[in-house]
Amino acid sequence: xxxxxxxxxxxxxxxxxxxxxxxxxxxxxxxxxxxxxxxxxxxxxxxxxxxxxxxxxxxxxxxxxxxxxxxxxxxx
Numbered sequence: 001x002x003x004x005x006x007x008x009x010x011x012x013x014x015x016x017x018x019x020x021x022x023x024x025x026x027x028x029x030x031x032x033x034x035x036x037x038x039x040x041x042x043x044x045x046x047x048x049x050x051x052x053x054x055x056x057x058x059x060x061x062x063x064x065x066x067x068x069x070x071x072x073x074x075x076x
Contacts, residue, residue, distance in 0.1 A: 002067045004076055009048050009058040010039075022075060024048030024058055030073055038064040 011029045012019035018039055021029035024046050040062045048058040070076035 003064050004067045004070045006063050006065070006070065006075055007042070008061055008063050008075075009046050010041075010061045011048070011058060013039075018061070018063075020061065020063065021048075026051045032063065032065065032069070032073070036065060036069055040064075 006022065008020040008022055009024045009029075010018060010020055011026050016035070017031045017033050018037065019026075019029045019031050026049060042060045042062055044060040045057050046060055048056050050056055065075075067076065
């Protein structure tokens, strides 16, 4: 099974999952289980928006995940 690496905005993180998006918009963010995803912080950030429209600065992470999961979640 092949893996894919994506640069994503990190909206939230728990011990089991991360809330990420490829647009920086929280309304379009999705949860990915850490059991299937490796996250590496890049030290970079991007402008984003919360669900209420408030502007925020979000960290950018590099996520390595199975290609099937990226396709299923609309990230690839």
